[in-house]
Amino acid sequence: GNSVTQMEGPVTLSEEAFLTINCTYTATGYPSLFWYVQYPGEGLQLLLKATKADDKGSNKGFEATYRKETTSFHLEKGSVQVSDSAVYFCALSDGVNAGNMLTFGGGTRLMVKP
């Protein structure tokens, strides 16, 4: 079956530091890949996505590139802010399994200190 593995947190960084959160996946076929963000007390919001190999998703200064050869979709940001403190989830959709749309990783908590 499908699975998503993320680095365990928490990840603690100082403001303006470089961020990488690793994500690797196992899936049949050609999945679409997603990063969701969950701010404290809120539901998940779609941060970015990529639907095919070598696509780069980007939003709010965050980027992730769909690497089929390494089955990875690592999240990066060049300079984090305190407001980026949240839990980040990597997810995939194989586009085949209608209904069970997304397989999520375990989430990575990011804490950014001023």
Add this chain to the structure above:
Amino acid sequence: EAQVTQNPRYLITVTGKKLTVTCSQNMNHEYMSWYRQDPGLGLRQIYYSMNVEVTDKGDVPEGYKVSRKEKRNFPLILESPSPNQTSLYFCASSLSGQLSGANVLTFGAGSRLTVL
């Protein structure tokens, strides 16, 4: 405002006392789904509904029931809650049950349930 609304947001209950978590969306979405979020496990799907009167099990359906009598509502029912159902629950909806470029899941704010 387009949104998914869950109630209650917080609930403490005791083992065996039936409870319902309501979910409502105002976007005329066909697809709705319930997830539970547990530390280190991410979100796991409990049940989903492709449309009115059409529901199906997700990955962890044991101990839960759902119904979809109207398009906008998708309540989650715990007939006899147990402590292992203590979790953070999310309802989500989308236009259809197939993810595509424009079709994304919209999540509610979550319902934190504690079963003593």
